[in-house]
Each structure stands twice: as C-alpha cells, then as structure tokens.
Amino acid sequence: xxxxxxxxxxxxxxxxxxxxxxxxxxxxxxxxxxxxxxxxxxxxxxxxxxxxxxxxxxxxxxxxxxxxxxxxxxxxxxxxxxxxxxxxxxxxxxxxxxxxxxxxxxxxxxxxxxxxxxxxxxxxxxxxxxxxxxxxxxxxxxxxxxxxxxxxxxxxxxxxxxxxxxxxxxxxxxxxxxxxxxxxxxxxxxxxxxxxxxxxxxxxxxxxxxxxxxxxxxxxxxxxxxxxxxxxxxxxxxxxxxxxxxxxxxxxxxxxxxxxxxxxxxxxxxxxxxxxxxxxxxxxxxxxxxxxxxxxxxxxxxxxxxxxxxxxxxxxxxxxxxxxxxxxxxxxxxxxxxxxxxxxxxxxxxxxxxxxxxxxxxxxxxxxxxxxxxxxxxxxxxxxxxxxxxxxxxxxxxxxxxxxxxxxxxxxx
Amino acid sequence: xxxxxxxxxxxxxxxxxxxxxxxxxxxxxxxxxxxxxxxxxxxxxxxxxxxxxxxxxxxxxxxxxxxxxxxxxxxxxxxxxxxxxxxxxxxxxxxxxxxxxxxxxxxxxxxxxxxxxxxxxxxxxxxxxxxxxxxxxxxxxxxxxxxxxxxxxxxxxxxxxxxxxxxxxxxxxxxxxxxxxxxxxxxxxxxxxxxxxxxxxxxxxxxxxxxxxxxxxxxxxxxxxxxxxxxxxxxxxxxxxxxxxxxxxxxxxxxxxxxxxxxxxxxxxxxxxxxxxxxxxxxxxxxxxxxxxxxxxxxxxxxxxxxxxxxxxxxxxxxxxxxxxxxxxxxxxxxxxxxxxxxxxxxxxxxxxxxxxxxxxxxxxxxxxxxxxxxxxxxxxxxxxxxxxxxxxxxxxxxxxxxxxxxxxxxxx
Numbered sequence: 001x002x003x004x005x006x007x008x009x010x011x012x013x014x015x016x017x018x019x020x021x022x023x024x025x026x027x028x029x030x031x032x033x034x035x036x037x038x039x040x041x042x043x044x045x046x047x048x049x050x051x052x053x054x055x056x057x058x059x060x061x062x063x064x065x066x067x068x069x070x071x072x073x074x075x076x077x078x079x080x081x082x083x084x085x086x087x088x089x090x091x092x093x094x095x096x097x098x099x100x101x102x103x104x105x106x107x108x109x110x111x112x113x114x115x116x117x118x119x120x121x122x123x124x125x126x127x128x129x130x131x132x133x134x135x136x137x138x139x140x141x142x143x144x145x146x147x148x149x150x151x152x153x154x155x156x157x158x159x160x161x162x163x164x165x166x167x168x169x170x171x172x173x174x175x176x177x178x179x180x181x182x183x184x185x186x187x188x189x190x191x192x193x194x195x196x197x198x199x200x201x202x203x204x205x206x207x208x209x210x211x212x213x214x215x216x217x218x219x220x221x222x223x224x225x226x227x228x229x230x231x232x233x234x235x236x237x238x239x240x241x242x243x244x245x246x247x248x249x250x251x252x253x254x255x256x257x258x259x260x261x262x263x264x265x266x267x268x269x270x271x272x273x274x275x276x277x278x279x280x281x282x283x284x285x286x287x288x289x290x291x292x293x294x295x296x297x298x299x300x301x302x303x304x305x306x307x308x309x310x311x312x313x314x315x316x317x318x319x320x321x322x323x324x325x326x327x328x329x330x331x332x333x334x335x336x337x338x339x340x341x342x343x344x345x346x347x348x349x350x351x352x353x354x355x356x357x358x359x360x361x362x363x364x365x366x367x368x369x370x371x372x373x374x375x376x377x378x379x380x381x382x383x384x385x386x387x388x389x390x391x392x393x394x395x396x397x398x399x400x401x402x403x404x405x406x407x408x409x410x411x412x413x
Numbered sequence: 414x415x416x417x418x419x420x421x422x423x424x425x426x427x428x429x430x431x432x433x434x435x436x437x438x439x440x441x442x443x444x445x446x447x448x449x450x451x452x453x454x455x456x457x458x459x460x461x462x463x464x465x466x467x468x469x470x471x472x473x474x475x476x477x478x479x480x481x482x483x484x485x486x487x488x489x490x491x492x493x494x495x496x497x498x499x500x501x502x503x504x505x506x507x508x509x510x511x512x513x514x515x516x517x518x519x520x521x522x523x524x525x526x527x528x529x530x531x532x533x534x535x536x537x538x539x540x541x542x543x544x545x546x547x548x549x550x551x552x553x554x555x556x557x558x559x560x561x562x563x564x565x566x567x568x569x570x571x572x573x574x575x576x577x578x579x580x581x582x583x584x585x586x587x588x589x590x591x592x593x594x595x596x597x598x599x600x601x602x603x604x605x606x607x608x609x610x611x612x613x614x615x616x617x618x619x620x621x622x623x624x625x626x627x628x629x630x631x632x633x634x635x636x637x638x639x640x641x642x643x644x645x646x647x648x649x650x651x652x653x654x655x656x657x658x659x660x661x662x663x664x665x666x667x668x669x670x671x672x673x674x675x676x677x678x679x680x681x682x683x684x685x686x687x688x689x690x691x692x693x694x695x696x697x698x699x700x701x702x703x704x705x706x707x708x709x710x711x712x713x714x715x716x717x718x719x720x721x722x723x724x725x726x727x728x729x730x731x732x733x734x735x736x737x738x739x740x741x742x743x744x745x746x747x748x749x750x751x752x753x754x755x756x757x758x759x760x761x762x763x764x765x766x767x768x769x770x771x772x773x774x775x776x777x778x779x780x781x782x783x784x785x786x787x788x789x790x791x792x793x794x795x796x797x798x799x800x801x802x803x804x805x806x807x808x809x810x811x812x813x814x815x816x817x818x819x820x821x822x823x824x825x826x
Contacts, residue, residue: 055744056740056743056744057742057743057744057745057747057748057749057751058739058740058742058743058751058771059743059751085736087736088736088739088751088768088771088772088773089772089773090772121734121736122734122735122736122737122739122740123735123736123739123768123772123773124773125773231740232736232739232740232743309722309817309821310821313817313818313821313822314821314822316818316822317821317822319822321534321535322535322536323498323500323501323534323535323536323645324535326471326501326535326536326645327469327471327535327644327645329470329471330469330470330471330472330645331468331469331470332470334470335470336470338470338471338472338501355501355536358471358501359501359502359503359536360501360502360536360537360538400818400821401818402815402818402819404722404726404818405726405729405813405814405815405817405818406815408722408723408726408727408730408813409726409727409729409730409732
C-alpha cells in the first residue's frame with residue numbers, strides 16, 4: 001500500500017463511510033460460474049455523485065443509462081453485475097433500465113438515483129429473469145460488512161480483492177472514504193478503464209466531486225496498463241453522503257485539498273493493485289520518470305515503458321534487458337535526449353544501475369536478475385533534463401506471462 | 414502472395430534486378446549463434462538510392478551513418494549484421510563507420526556509397542574484429558544467387574525467409590524489382606519497423622525513389638503490427654541501378670505509376686509475410702475496413718484491431734469473440750456509429766457474419782471456430798458510412814501465443 005500523510009487506513013471498503021451498506025448475490029448471469037455475480041451499494045440518504053466513463057466509441061448500455069441518471073449530480077444506490085457486459089445487445093438499454101427500476105422499487109428510492117454497471121463478455125444477450133428474481137433478495141441482504149462481498153461479485157478474471165478505506169479530518173469532523181474496484185484485462189490508460197465505486201461521508205458538492213474524481217483518475221487509473229485495450233464498459237463512480245457533518249466542500253479550498261488527498265489515496269492504491277492483478281501477472285512493475293523536459297513527456301514515457309510487451313516479457317524472465325526500456329521511451333512520443341538518460345532497477349532485493357548517459361553500464365547480470373526476481377519491480381528513468389525532480393510521473397503495469405495468453409484464449413469457453 | 418496486375422513473380426530476390434549480387438558469412442557477432450550473421454549487397458555501378466527510418470527517438474548508430482551517406486541520394490552497397498543492434502553503445506558510430514570503410518575498401522567503392530544497418534540486442538558492445546576478419550571474405554563471395562543467404566543472415570527471431578521479386582515493363586524495357594526483409598518482434602506501424610532492402614534495375618531519380626518508398630511504406634509496413642514496439646534500428650532502403658535501360662523516372666508520370674505498383678507488390682508481400690512470421694505466431698490476421706467515415710478512420714480501426722492483445726489471443730484460440738473486435742475499433746481514435754457496424758470473419762474454411770448493425774448475430778459458434786481454425790484469417794469490418802467502398806484500409810497482424818512470451822522472455826539468454 002502507498003501510504004499518505006494525515007490518513008489512517010481503516011477496514012470496511014465502501015461500507016466504511018457513514019450511511020452505506022452493500023451486498024451481493026449469485027444471480028446465475030453466467031451459468032457456468034458458481035460465484036456471486038450481482039452487487040448492490042446503498043446509502044440511507046440521497047448522495048451527491050459523479051462518474052467518469054470509458055472513452056471507447058463503443059459504449060455499453062449501462063453507461064448511457066448511468067450518464068442520464070447522474071445528470072442531476074445525485075445518486076443513492078449502485079447495481080452492478082459481472083458475467084455479461086450488456087454491450088452490443090439489441091435489448092441493452094431495456095435491461096439496464098430494468099436493473100435500475102427493480103433496484104429502486106426494492107429500496108424504495110427514485111429510479112433516477114440508481115447507478116448501473118455491467119462487466120463481462122460483450123455481445124451476449126442478457127435476460128431479465130436473473131434480475132427479477134434476485135434483486136429483491138439482494139436489496140434485503142444489504143449490510144455494513146458487505147463491501148468485500150460486493151467487490152468479489154463484480155470480479156471477472158481478477159484474482160484479488162481490491163478494497164481500501166481511509167479516515168481523515170475536515171475541521172473537527174472525522175470523515176471516511178473507501179472504494180472497491182474490479183478489472184484485470186482490457187485495461188489501458190485513458191479514463192476509467194474498469195469498474196470503480198467509491199463512497200464517502202464527507203459533504204462535497206457534485207461539481208467538486210466530479211473535478212476531484214477526474215483529477216485523481218488522471219494520476220491513478222490513467223497511469224496503469226495491462227494489455228492496451230480500453231474497455232467499452234468502464235466507469236468510476238463516487239457518492240458522498242455528507243453524514244460526517246462537515247461543511248460542504250463547494251470550491252477548491254483547503255478542505256478540498258484534504259478530501260482530494262484522501263480520494264487519491266483510495267484510487268492510487270486501487271489502481272496499483274489492479275496493475276498487480278493484471279491477467280496472468282506475477283509481478284507489479286512501477287516506472288518512475290524524473291527530470292523530464294515536461295510533465296507530459298514524463299507521463300508518456302512512464303506509460304510507454306509499462307505498456308511495452310517486450311519490457312513486460314523481459315521482467316517476467318527477470319532479464320535486465322534495458323535496451324527495451326530505452327526503446328519504449330524512444331517511441332513514447334516524448335522528445336528527449338537519449339544521451340542523457342539513466343536507468344536504474346530497484347526492488348526489495350536491491351538496486352542496479354543498468355544505463356548511464358544512454359550507454360550500458362558494466363553491471364552484473366546475476367545481480368540484476370536477483371533484483372528483478374522480486375514481486376515488485378521499480379524502473380527509475382532519469383532524463384536529466386532539469387535540475388529538480390519536477391516533471392515526473394509514475395505508472396504501473398505487470399509482466400506478460402504465459403497465463404495472460406491462456407486466460408484470454410480461453411475466457412469465453 | 415498478393416497478386417498484382419501486369420506483374421510477373423520471378424526468383425532471385427535482391428539479385429533479380431540487373432547489376433546486383435549479394436552474400437553472407439558467419440562473422441561470430443553473437444557467439445552462441447551458428448548461423449551467418451553478416452550480409453552484403455553490391456551493385457556493379459553506383460545507384461540512385463533512398464531510405465526511410467525508425468521514428469524512435471532512440472536511434473541506432475547505423476541509422477545516423479546511413480542517413481549521412483544517403484544525403485547525396487546515391488549508394489552502391491549495403492552491409493548489415495544481425496546479433497547486435499549497435500545501439501546505445503559508446504563506440505556505436507565508430508563501429509558503423511568501420512563497417513562502411515571495410516566494405517568500401519574491399520569492393521573498391523566510395524565509403525559514402527555504403528548503407529549500413531544492424532539488428533539484435535541493444536546496448537551490448539560490438540567489437541571491430543569480426544568485421545575486420547570477415548568483410549574481406551564476404552566481399553569476395555558475392556554472387557548472383559546470394560539473396561536468400563543474405564536474407565537468412567539478417568534474421569534474428571524470424572522463422573521464415575521473406576523474399577520477393579517481380580518483373581514489369583517500362584516502355585519496351587523489361588525491369589525487375591526485388592526485396593528481402595527481416596523482423597518478427599518489436600514490430601509496430603509508424604515507419605519502417607524492421608530491415609528491408611530493395612533493389613531494382615529501373616532508372617528512377619533519387620527524389621522519386623524516396624517518394625515511392627514513403628508512399629509504399631505507408632500502405633505496407635505501416636499497416637502491420639506484431640507487438641506494438643517500434644524498434645530503434647528500423648530501415649527500409651532501396652537502390653536503383655538503371656541497368657534496365659528505361660528512360661529515368663523523374664516525375665509522377667505513367668512510368669512512375671507502373672514502378673510504384675511494382676514496389677508496392679514487393680513491400681506489401683514482404684510486410685504481410687512479416688506479420689505472419691510474428692514472434693510465436695500461428696496465424697496471419699488480416700483486418701479489412703470498408704465504408705469508413707474517412708480513409709484515416711479506416712486505417713486507425715484496421716490497425717487497432719490487428720494490434721489488440723485480446724483480439725490476438727482470441728484468434729489464437731479460434732474463438733469468435735467479436736466483442737473484442739468492436740471494442741478495439743471503439744478505442745482506435747476513429748469516430749464512427751457503432752450501431753451501423755457489421756463484422757464478418759473469413760478464411761479458406763468459409764465465412765461467418767458475427768455482428769450486424771452493432772449487434773451480435775445468431776451465428777453458430779462451431780462454424781465460427783472452424784472458420785477461425787485456418788492459417789489465414791480475414792476480419793471484415795463494414796462501417797456502412799458511405800455508399801461506396803472508398804475509405805478503406807487493410808492491416809496485418811498475427812495471433813498472440815504462449816511462444817511470443819517464451820521467445821521474449823528468453824531472447825537474451
């Protein structure tokens with residue numbers, strides 16, 4: 001976990017903040033699966049809310065429905081299924097609307113206050129029966145320790161629960177923020193590339209929620225990559241109940257900064273765990289770029305390095321093939337002087353400098369192999385273009401393994 | 414092979430055209446390798462010449478030297494090694510210059526008329542000895558049937574010889590054009606992404622050679638992708654001896670069109686074979702996009718689809734997971750109406766329509782599996798945005814397999 005100042009990690013995920021309950025049920029959406037596949041999140045009162053969505057031109061039906069429902073910046077519940085993306089289906093919007101109306105009816109809230117999301121295979125018909133039968137039971141089963149169940153229910157090829165919550169202070173009020181996330185394939189920077197649900201009891205206006213979500217997304221989910229594919233269904237949504245009792249945040253004041261810091265803590269940690277849980281991954285790869293000609297150049301390079309299939313395969317083999325790192329930096333689209341570049345590789349096993357001023361050092365391959373054999377690898381690229389460590393960026397990815405191919409060759413069957 | 418009108422396929426590769434000889438030798442550049450690793454191409458007279466290069470910011474030393482030598486649009490020989498990219502080495506330019514001067518000396522030509530290229534691992538020191546010892550022998554061994562040997566010597570992880578030659582007529586003169594190519598990893602559209610050497614006996618001015626090479630590259634090598642990595646060392650070079658005796662082509666007249674057509678035949682076929690020979694590939698994937706809102710949209714979509722790891726893994730498994738195809742089109746950067754899209758999959762085993770108007774058809778999964786089990790798969794995407802089949806693009810790629818990971822995890826070791 002990345003630690004943040006003035007924040008305490010707490011249990012409870014999306015149920016850590018006041019007012020929220022969650023739960024899950026096995027609705028049998030994907031017949032072959034034996035795990036829960038339908039999750040619900042609920043707040044005792046209507047919340048301010050905001051969401052960011054996939055940039056893919058092909059969008060799932062739930063995206064259209066949620067966008068419509070969030071026009072007024074309010075929400076009170078989330079309904080989300082795994083096992084079927086409800087995308088490129090003739091009856092897609094109809095089913096997404098049905099999920100919302102069943103949720104609203106059973107929770108006795110407004111249909112327009114329901115956020116709906118789906119994840120799974122694209123282009124397979126989704127039937128109404130599983131929802132008609134199971135949403136009433138699900139609505140009754142919501143509870144204050146349901147975060148982990150909800151997280152598990154929205155997982156597809158994920159192998160780890162991604163759940164974080166933190167406590168922070170706004171004035172004399174104790175506030176909490178927590179989130180869950182799913183996604184381990186079809187993951188690429190450029191917006192919310194998976195499902196992320198965040199709840200807080202801080203009072204924040206919906207315009208400020210949206211601004212904070214966008215900015216935090218930019219340095220978290222937009223800095224991870226597993227396979228370069230941006231999904232059709234991705235969404236990051238946040239709901240704020242205001243039950244902590246702080247004065248509502250309505251502009252970028254000091255309270256906003258404190259809240260933003262807490263939101264970043266949730267999203268950065270969720271995004272980092274998502275990279276670690278990339279399909280087939282055995283290692284988390286972190287690429288930190290410093291002293292770049294511009295902040296954008298740093299972001300481009302860090303993202304290109306963690307996205308390179310060749311770098312990812314080399315890390316899988318614990319091979320310090322730094323030429324591939326330089327190569328990826330070179331085609332990232334960033335302008336820089338290759339003759340000034342230094343590259344170091346770090347892990348809990350030590351550190352090794354593999355390239356200085358654009359030329360390989362006489363490092364020991366055994367030592368490098370040892371450094372690269374850890375579970376978390378950091379690649380540090382110093383472009384030496386500036387005196388300070390400004391113009392920096394960090395991105396996260398994972399290694400490319402036989403299992404990535406296996407998982408994606410066999411996903412539907 | 415893609416057939417072209419008014420062209421006859423002939424044997425001989427880069428030695429098919431009048432005036433050219435080629436050969437190879439085992440110089441021991443990569444000690445562990447037992448295959449030839451140094452190739453030379455020579456013309457009995459100075460040629461007009463042109464080249465296009467990698468767009469990577471990090472460029473191999475041979476690129477700099479070749480660019481300098483081709484400033485006058487003339488060349489008479491090519492020297493190229495595999496096993497070491499001569500990139501990010503302290504003595505890189507020195508070694509590349511040495512390769513040229515040894516070649517020039519032994520062929521009794523001008524050093525500035527030598528094109529030099531290297532391919533292999535980045536950042537490993539290249540010593541002068543292998544060149545000093547073997548270039549003299551290589552220069553003496555050049556012969557008129559040396560094309561295939563030269564092609565084999567520049568191969569790294571390639572498993573197939575990529576060599577084509579065609580005969581065509583300019584006025585009453587019979588002309589020939591032929592090429593060889595290597596590359597099967599670190600392959601991504603955006604310029605010459607590997608080594609390509611083309612020879613012709615047609616007389617073409619060097620500015621027209623460059624124009625033809627750039628335009629042909631755009632619809633051939635810029636339409637293939639294996640792993641999204643653009644190498645540091647890529648180069649496509651062409652030399653024209655003029656020995657066919659035609660009137661020199663100096664502008665875009667009818668003769669230029671005939672010549673351009675022949676050049677496209679060589680480059681398209683080489684590029685397509687390169688995609689088929691992608692590291693670990695078992696299948697060639699062709700994506701043809703029609704009736705797009707613009708030609709650029711068609712190119713973006715065709716390239717995104719053949720570049721998608723998820724599409725590639727699905728094709729490996731012969732799984733008609735067309736949602737991934739639509740998803741890739743959706744994040745390609747092209748604007749289009751998802752509700753108008755049709756997708757068909759074709760092969761020698763038949764054809765199956767999997768998506769119409771953005772919605773899945775009720776196709777048979779067994780039939781689709783059968784179509785996808787062939788060695789060459791064509792994905793046809795009709796965006797139905799236009800009445801004609803204008804605004805179209807074809808791109809080529811390969812499937813993603815366990816062997817891609819294996820090859821790239823073990824390449825250096």
